[in-house]
Amino acid sequence: MTYLFEAATAVEPAGVAGGVRRYRGEVHDGWDIGGNANGGYVLAIAGRAMADAMGRPPLTVTAHYLAPAPPGPCEVVVTTVRDGRRLATCTAALVQGGTELIRVLGTFGVPADRGMHHLDGGPPDLPPYDECIGSADVDDPELPGLMRRLAVRLRPGDAGFRSGEPAGRAEMAGWFAFATETPIDQIGLLLVADAFAPAVFNTGVPFGWVPTVELTVHVRAVPTPGPLRCLFRTRFVAGGMLEEDGEIWDASDALVAQSRQLALTPR
């Protein structure tokens, strides 16, 4: 069977010329925040095309966001930069109706092994999935469409921003799963990295759109099945910009991804 996330990020080869491969895809309705598709979701579409072109999954991917992404057909143009034995690097442009929405640069390959040498830190300390706060537990008529596709559950307290009771620290922690229990692979991790409300909302800053300028995701291991534990933090707001760092952990206590984005302060 094809899971919903796979279908919503599917791409179809549409031609090869030189080092350039074209794919047809679609920004599907319902993966949005206020009408525009979530940045991690759009990155997952591009990432799937890039992974197909390189014949291996993503290790490190950086997207620069150029324009909002409404639903509709799109094209992903993948250009090979270097196709090496262990690592392959390529760029992608995701284009919709003549407008480029994101430009991506990534290196693809397979993590060497699952061996982990923790130097500092482990998974966030979260209550069990069922004791965290699901979107359905909150009466929010403005719940973004994306959140209906996901079964994200927030650490108690971190959901306070929704009801005007922010936790007072720029953290957002919780569990990530798809609503349809789709297994989460490396392409899914690109979405996970941008699937939580901005951590800065929990400082009590005025609500607003926090436009991502750039998002980088490092895939550190292939997730084992099951919901993922996630922690997002913003430490510095400066120059009209903020960074948000993410850690994503699987059921075996392996760090499966790290993320960092640079975003404009809420407007």
Next chain:
Amino acid sequence: MTYLFEAATAVEPAGVAGGVRRYRGEVHDGWDIGGNANGGYVLAIAGRAMADAMGRPPLTVTAHYLAPAPPGPCEVVVTTVRDGRRLATCTAALVQGGTELIRVLGTFGVPADRGMHHLDGGPPDLPPYDECIGSADVDDPELPGLMRRLAVRLRPGDAGFRSGEPAGRAEMAGWFAFATETPIDQIGLLLVADAFAPAVFNTGVPFGWVPTVELTVHVRAVPTPGPLRCLFRTRFVAGGMLEEDGEIWDASDALVAQSRQLALTPR
């Protein structure tokens, strides 16, 4: 006058066609680690060409490293992705003798202001510059060429890796300055982000080359004059890879840059 770093990263326009601008530059001798140019230095050459093409300084730049960089002439090919009012995005390929050494994706613009709202953390707690450990203070015949161009001074203890006495934690903190007292601008910050020995050396891992796969630098403010305080940390070694996060602070206690790189474990 032209400072040494400016001269060593200078680029000269060599043609415009469509959205593509070509620049001539040179990987100068003496900015190396064991014969190959430092990754931050090479990024600075590309970044200078990109900033010239976009008419503004870097805000967030990501480089993927494709091949080692020996000294010699190079070309930087800059392609505009989007030229907006506040932000401009472009890619660059730095090519030497037909081999692409790095591919870069970046967004350029001017930070909105120097106003800083610290959420969590401040500059690293370092002894004064003169009480930290300079390269000249250590008897190291294998001191990389790069370190002779810089006046980096390490936090006492963090230099222990050089004499087989690693501090036992994956941190490397210290002061950054150019040996010639060149002011440090946004292009200089691209070098600073990769100018310290790998933090992981202070865990006692066997020495070796730690090849950077990808380096992202966020420029958060324009540095005030004077040496910069820097802290680099590695938290997770997994799948044959490690991340290294950097913070760079100026004399006014402003965070001027954050960096993160994904590197292969020492080999």
